Amino acid sequence: MAEQQRKILIVEDEKAVRGVLHASLHHAGFEVTETQNGEEAF
Numbered sequence: 001m002a003e004q005q006r007k008i009l010i011v012e013d014e015k016a017v018r019g020v021l022h023a024s025l026h027h028a029g030f031e032v033t034e035t036q037n038g039e040e041a042f
Helices: 015-027
Strands: 006-011 030-035
Touching (some): 006 015
Parallel strands (some): 006 030
């Protein structure tokens, strides 16, 4: 059985912070989606 890729949503208004989180989590094997605020997240 194939391993399912884990998914995560980053909600952060600081672009630099989102970038670091995205890179770190992607490297750890997550499929990363990001947005800059809660309204966009929904």
